[in-house]
Amino acid sequence: MISSILVGIVALEHIYILYLEMFLWTKPKGLKTFGNTQEIAEASKLLAANQGLYNGFLAAGLIWSLFYPEPAVAKHLQLFFLICVLCAAIFGGMTAKKSILVVQGLPALIALVSVMLLG
Incomplete structure (x- = not known):
């Protein structure tokens, strides 16, 4: 249950990033x-907008993993998509903004460890 909540939080974060990048990029909040x-x-x-769409795909994969009926496959999907998020955060932190490592990478890492240990 805890790992599912953490995976859900990472998915919600990426839906929010999609919204920021696709719809608010040129607005004051963006x-x-x-x-x-x-x-x-x-x-x-x-x-x-392209980046936002990719963030949406990461969120979709994480959400899919939460509803996948076979627990073993769901866990593998969660691991895959969390690793993708973590890789994107590392790359973004190295190339764009160091805070991406904390804002996106840390929640993904915590969820990844949780899925590995509890899920």
């Missing part, structure tokens, strides 16, 4: 969140 100027946001909004 500008503040990502530290962009209006000019940079306008120039990169299609790239951000």
Whole structure:
């Protein structure tokens, strides 16, 4: 149960990131969140929407894993998608913003360890 809640939290976080990147990128909330100027946001909004879509796919995979009827397969799906999130967070932390390691990577790591130990 605990690992499922943690996986759900990571999924919700990525749905929120999808929303920020696809719909709020050029709005005040998106500008503040990502530290962009209006000019940079306008120039990169299609790239951000693409990133948002990928975050949505990560969330979809995690949600799918929570409802998969076979527990052993569900666990493997959770491990796969959490590792994908962790890899994306590491790459983002190295190339874009170090805070991504904490904001996205830490919840994914905690959920991953939980699934490995409890799930």
